[in-house]
Amino acid sequence: MPRFTRPTPRLALLAVIAAPLMVLATACGGAADGDTASEETFVLKVTDGANAGPLAVGKRDGTFDEALAPLGARVEWVEAAPSVSANLKLFSTGELDISEGAFSPVVGALSKDVDLKIVAAAEQGGQDQSGIIARPDSGIESVRDLEGKRVAVNPAAKGEYLTLLALEQAGVPVNSVERVPLQIKDGASAFSTGQVDAWASFNAPYQEAKANGAVELVNEGQLDSQDRKVLLVRGSVAQERPDVVAAFLSTLQELVLRQASEPADFQNVFTTTGPTALSGTRLEDAIAVGAQALPPVPPGEDEAEALEAVSRVFTENGVTPAQLSAEDVFLDLRPLVSPEQAAQIDLEAGQ
The missing domain is CATH 3.40.190.10 (Periplasmic binding protein-like II)
Structure with missing residues (x-):
């Protein structure tokens, strides 16, 4: 190198x-x-x-x-x-x-x-501005609760990286969580309408979802990204x-x-x-x-x-x-x- x-x-x-x-x-x-x-x-x-x-x-x-x-x-x-x-x-x-x-x-x-x-x-900076959030009615309170659930991620990018890193650190089998490949705009729609249980997001969409009651499971700073x-x-x-x-x-x-x-x-x-x-x-x-x-x-x-x-x-x-x-x-x-x-x-x- x-x-x-x-x-x-x-x-x-x-x-x-x-x-x-x-x-x-x-x-x-x-x-x-x-x-x-x-x-x-x-x-x-x-x-x-x-x-x-x-x-x-x-x-x-x-x-x-x-x-x-x-x-x-x-x-x-x-x-x-x-x-x-x-x-x-x-x-x-x-x-x-x-x-x-x-x-x-x-x-x-x-x-x-x-x-x-x-x-x-x-x-x-601002690594609390990205992470994984869950719908308030999903019953999901931690990354471990994602087993068997659907998580929207922008594929081969930050959302999928944060999700894989979080599952790895929490000891959750990756194959037990369905990663739904959606870009940010589509992920926001799927999350708000209940088509997915959780969403790996960042920046303004992430903050907006949290302001509307989404449950933060983990943010990027907590993952040692x-x-x-x-x-x-x-x-x-x-x-x-x-x-x-x-x-x-x-x-x-x-x-x-x-x-x-x-x-x-x-x-x-x-x-x-x-x-x-x-x-x-x-x-x-x-x-x-x-x-x-x-x-x-x-x-x-x-x-x-x-x-x-x-x-x-x-x-x-x-x-x-x-x-x-x-x-x-x-x-x-x-x-x-x-x-x-x-x-x-x-x-x-x-x-």
Whole structure:
């Protein structure tokens, strides 16, 4: 396995990414030679951040386009489902190039030969925002009570990973629980109408279900989950324009640091009313989670071990055919870009 470097502390990262983004103009065939204006603009297709988070703020403020412009590139925002596993077709057809995600759906995606690479990862904050919940009328009070029951999971992704991990840790035979493969939107419907007894979910749908009386059996933090938040990219795009992807990554790092210091500004970014807006306790919880945000950094040895731990859970339970290693999916952008641009994302110093 190749050696992966480890990230620097947050202050060192701030010093790195605070460097003027204008150095990007000299990166990998960028605009320094004055030719970019005459070339066709490269379009990077990115998952729309909806109404919260760094992607939403970057869209609102034009931050990503400002960073990519010296490279002759711009962002096209793509409306997509709030889970990587539901967007695999978009990656396969070239309709989506880059997205935030997690280890678990990437492991599942690679078993389906989807061209995805992880270029950065971070510890997940707010692990109480995902887990397994049961209907209040189901009589289920613990993970052990799931034996003989039906649990909705988004397949080969976070929901199925958390369910398998929970069953393993509780000593419940995996085959004694029916895992019903449903993406988040369909899982919400099946759970609310009683078609399933329990649901492995995350983020807003999870919080909404709990607010409506669902019983939390276990959350991700209680499971010692090895999932990580990641920035994933279509491999062909990362190879064709690593300079553009690196510029996007360094800009995202800067936005995440802002989120940690100004978390309220990263909620209700476009609207304070409507289905994507938060209020009350849910807004307070989201702001608290935002304050814990860590910027994604080039993955190191700890992330490699975590990725392989997630893959083991899937492989041992027949979800994926073979154990995945870090070298199968991690892509180090630094050797592919100019020294100036590599300095924006090179976080080896200080360890």
